[in-house]
Amino acid sequence: MRRSDREITDKAEILKIIEKCDVCRLAFADNDIPYIVPVNFGFEHTNGRLILYFHGANEGKKHDIIAKNPIACFEMDCSHRLIEAEEAAGYTMEYESVIGNGKISYITEKSEKIGALKLLMKQYAKEKIFSFPDHVIDSVTVFKLDALEFTDKRLKKV
Numbered sequence: 001m002r003r004s005d006r007e008i009t010d011k012a013e014i015l016k017i018i019e020k021c022d023v024c025r026l027a028f029a030d031n032d033i034p035y036i037v038p039v040n041f042g043f044e045h046t047n048g049r050l051i052l053y054f055h056g057a058n059e060g061k062k063h064d065i066i067a068k069n070p071i072a073c074f075e076m077d078c079s080h081r082l083i084e085a086e087e088a089a090g091y092t093m094e095y096e097s098v099i100g101n102g103k104i105s106y107i108t109e110k111s112e113k114i115g116a117l118k119l120l121m122k123q124y125a126k127e128k129i130f131s132f133p134d135h136v137i138d139s140v141t142v143f144k145l146d147a148l149e150f151t152d153k154r155l156k157k158v
Helices: 011-020 061-068 110-125 134-139
Strands: 024-030 033-039 042-046 049-056 071-083 092-107 141-155
Touching: 011 042, 011 071, 011 092, 011 141, 024 049, 024 061, 033 061, 042 110, 049 092, 049 110, 071 141, 092 110, 110 134, 110 141
Parallel strands: none
Antiparallel strands: 024 033, 024 071, 042 049, 049 141, 071 092, 092 141
16 A cells, blocks of 8 residues: 555454445456446455345446356445645545455345345444345345455544
């Protein structure tokens, strides 16, 4: 990482940043053309592994690309605040971000799918508990990204 002074290595801090983010951008390689899509997400961090969960339609461009290449990058950021200065070169932006990559796989087992959807809803509805009828489970594709590596950065001005 070029700016190691901004790197965050404490896992608890990293998880707090992920909890604050509301969009994850997934980037795929579609042959020689990059393809990026903003998505809602849920996550869990267990046994030192970060796993991101997503849902979507049962068909489409994402599925076509994943079938050819299941490796993806992800990025999420939050806590933006413009820091003004007298001159343009002094302007900067506060932020917190997480960037990484991993392998995408589909979740097909019903109970695992429900667990992933609950994590997704927890990201946005926090403590509210949801149930998922069979017709909802059948109408959505759930997939996960098992992060192979990720880095975290923060810039905060006092």
